Amino acid sequence: MDVHALNNVTLALERGSFAAITGPSGSGKTTLLNLLGGLDRPDAGRIQIAGVEVTTTPADKLADFRLRHVGFVFQAFNLLPVLNVVENLEFTPALQGVSKVERRRRAQDLLKAVGLEEIGSKRPNELSGGQQQRVSVLRAIITEPELVLADEPTANLDSANASLLLDMMERLNREKGLTFIFSTHDPQVMERALRVVRLRDGAVIADDTQTHPAISVRA
Amino acid sequence: MLFFSMAWRNVWRNRRRSLLTVMAIGLGLAFNIFLRGVTDGWHDEMIDNSVRAEIGHIQIHRAGYHEEPSINKTLPDPPEVERAIRGLPNLLGYSFRVIGSGLASTAENSTGVEILGVDPAQERTVTTVQRVIVSGQYLSSGVGRPVLIGELLARRLKASLGDKLVLVVQAADGSMGAQLFRVTGIFRSGSPELDGGIVYILRSDAQDLFWLGDRVTEAVVLLRSAREVPGAVTALQRNLRRDDAEILPWWIVEPFIKQLIQLDDAFFYVIALIFFVVISIGILNTLMMSIFERTREFGVMMALGTKPGQIVRLVLEEAFGLGLVGLGVGCALGSAATLFFAKEGINLASVKAGAAVTGITSSVVYTELTQVNLIYSSIAVLVVVLVVALYPAARASRLKPIHAIRYV
Numbered sequence: 335m336d337v338h339a340l341n342n343v344t345l346a347l348e349r350g351s352f353a354a355i356t357g358p359s360g361s362g363k364t365t366l367l368n369l370l371g372g373l374d375r376p377d378a379g380r381i382q383i384a385g386v387e388v389t390t391t392p393a394d395k396l397a398d399f400r401l402r403h404v405g406f407v408f409q410a411f412n413l414l415p416v417l418n419v420v421e422n423l424e425f426t427p428a429l430q431g432v433s434k435v436e437r438r439r440r441a442q443d444l445l446k447a448v449g450l451e452e453i454g455s456k457r458p459n460e461l462s463g464g465q466q467q468r469v470s471v472l473r474a475i476i477t478e479p480e481l482v483l484a485d486e487p488t489a490n491l492d493s494a495n496a497s498l499l500l501d502m503m504e505r506l507n508r509e510k511g512l513t514f515i516f517s518t519h520d521p522q523v524m525e526r527a528l529r530v531v532r533l534r535d536g537a538v539i540a541d542d543t544q545t546h547p548a549i550s551v552r553a
Numbered sequence: 554m555l556f557f558s559m560a561w562r563n564v565w566r567n568r569r570r571s572l573l574t575v576m577a578i579g580l581g582l583a584f585n586i587f588l589r590g591v592t593d594g595w596h597d598e599m600i601d602n603s604v605r606a607e608i609g610h611i612q613i614h615r616a617g618y619h620e621e622p623s624i625n626k627t628l629p630d631p632p633e634v635e636r637a638i639r640g641l642p643n644l645l646g647y648s649f650r651v652i653g654s655g656l657a658s659t660a661e662n663s664t665g666v667e668i669l670g671v672d673p674a675q676e677r678t679v680t681t682v683q684r685v686i687v688s689g690q691y692l693s694s695g696v697g698r699p700v701l702i703g704e705l706l707a708r709r710l711k712a713s714l715g716d717k718l719v720l721v722v723q724a725a726d727g728s729m730g731a732q733l734f735r736v737t738g739i740f741r742s743g744s745p746e747l748d749g750g751i752v753y754i755l756r757s758d759a760q761d762l763f764w765l766g767d768r769v770t771e772a773v774v775l776l777r778s779a780r781e782v783p784g785a786v787t788a789l790q791r792n793l794r795r796d797d798a799e800i801l802p803w804w805i806v807e808p809f810i811k812q813l814i815q816l817d818d819a820f821f822y823v824i825a826l827i828f829f830v831v832i833s834i835g836i837l838n839t840l841m842m843s844i845f846e847r848t849r850e851f852g853v854m855m856a857l858g859t860k861p862g863q864i865v866r867l868v869l870e871e872a873f874g875l876g877l878v879g880l881g882v883g884c885a886l887g888s889a890a891t892l893f894f895a896k897e898g899i900n901l902a903s904v905k906a907g908a909a910v911t912g913i914t915s916s917v918v919y920t921e922l923t924q925v926n927l928i929y930s931s932i933a934v935l936v937v938v939l940v941v942a943l944y945p946a947a948r949a950s951r952l953k954p955i956h957a958i959r960y961v
Contacts, residue, residue: 368955412849
């Protein structure tokens with residue numbers, strides 16, 4: 335018996351969205367985020383992000399697509415343990431070939447913008463969970479991607495830190511116009527999201543109306 | 554540079570495991586360097602002993618002499634040969650000899666011998682027989698017809714200093730020649746062949762005995778080092794340009810030594826191969842463990858946009874870092890041990906009898922450290938490390954980020 339992780343999902347999200355994808359376990363939230371991020375391919379359908387046809391991008395080019403167009407925030411923070419905070423932020427610009435001077439400047443500016451400049455030289459194991467997750471958000475946005483995908487970003491945080499994190503992401507969304515899509519169970523996130531898409535058994539059961547599509551997903 | 558920093562730091566994440574791997578590489582390499590130093594020193598001693606005992610670095614004869622020695626095959630144009638020899642750089646000495654075979658007899662016994670007719674002053678510059686005289690003196694032209702014999706031969710002939718010894722030969726004109734000599738010296742080289750089979754007489758006496766006039770059989774050349782031989786042979790061939798002369802390096806004259814060296818080298822390479830297999834297993838284990846432990850991290854890196862080729866590069870750089878540190882440890886330890894024994898020597902007294910077969914006559918062998926040895930060993934270690942690292946690197950690069958991110 336075939337199980338469809340996602341079944342006939344059509345979704346269009348505009349640039350600058352601050353959207354939450356929610357639903358019970360097994361509803362397809364993570365699968366949807368993986369498809370949007372080019373970590374997985376649909377069996378049928380199209381995914382287009384800021385004009386890039388993700389579904390037809392060759393497999394060996396997907397890493398490049400992710401590097402240039404997508405930022406990831408993981409549930410388990412997943413900072414690189416041998417790099418300090420500044421170096422973790424420099425990682426994706428380094429992959430893009432940005433000069434050391436420029437990527438150092440960007441990293442330090444971002445840390446300063448969110449009041450975290452004092453932790454720049456610390457390694458991830460010296461940070462609290464909240465600090466690590468905020469740094470991982472900064473890592474996700476330092477290359478100014480079209481899309482930031484956050485998979486359960488507050489799952490390992492207490493409510494105070496979750497709130498701080500959401501404050502930061504809202505600010506970035508507001509000030510820089512970055513698009514955030516969350517996969518979440520967290521009511522705090524759902525409250526703050528400007529749009530909530532509910533999934534059940536791989537299908538969309540509730541959604542806001544899009545105004546002008548910049549990101550379209552059909553899977 | 555960021556990747557290289559990551560690679561270097563990743564090497565030391567599990568300090569104990571990395572140190573064990575580094576020590577395995579280092580100790581194995583040190584052993585290899587030292588063993589090579591021992592064999593190089595051993596080989597140099599073998600060559601030096603043979604060269605200095607009798608054969609020299611290069612011998613020049615009439616063409617065909619080496620294949621079929623004969624007293625009639627005398628050296629063509631000795632003055633021209635001498636001129637060519639004196640033009641060699643790094644020349645230590647040379648000697649013109651008469652060589653033949655005959656019967657040595659005393660009142661007690663007789664035996665076949667090789668007869669070397671030499672000019673003592675010239676011969677001193679090439680061979681060291683004058684240093685191993687145990688009784689009497691070296692050949693002297695003021696003592697009638699002196700003969701210098703080996704200790705084993707003296708025992709066989711029951712000859713001692715001052716005794717008469719008759720040499721009977723077939724001369725160059727086919728007639729039988731015989732002359733009476735007086736034993737003026739007995740030597741002990743440590744080589745059974747020399748001590749039991751060779752007699753030294755004055756070259757002029759040998760020319761009389763063999764009815765040669767002023768002809769000689771061979772020219773023998775000693776250079777500063779055995780490593781100069783190939784170049785010197787080429788230079789002599791260029792300067793002499795004679796079809797009627799053969800110019801032979803020591804390994805043609807005495808192939809047994811070369812064959813022993815080649816056998817030794819083969820044995821050394823087997824040991825080296827075992828060493829490389831062992832370090833390969835160690836490195837492979839370390840890298841595979843490291844990759845398993847970092848599966849999720851690789852998944853995150855790939856999700857962020859790291860290409861598979863960059864993952865391969867990262868793992869190879871980690872392996873290179875391990876190899877480099879191991880190499881440093883190995884070179885330092887190996888060099889220190891080799892240099893120590895290059896000065897102090899290794900005492901071979903317990904194996905002296907067996908070593909004598911190979912031409913080693915002294916009880917002490919001095920190790921040798923060469924740049925070539927260090928460089929080749931170092932390159933070999935790094936190449937092995939990188940080759941072994943290819944498999945774990947390829948495995949890491951083929952991880953699917955979607956699964957790797959969730960690896961626990």
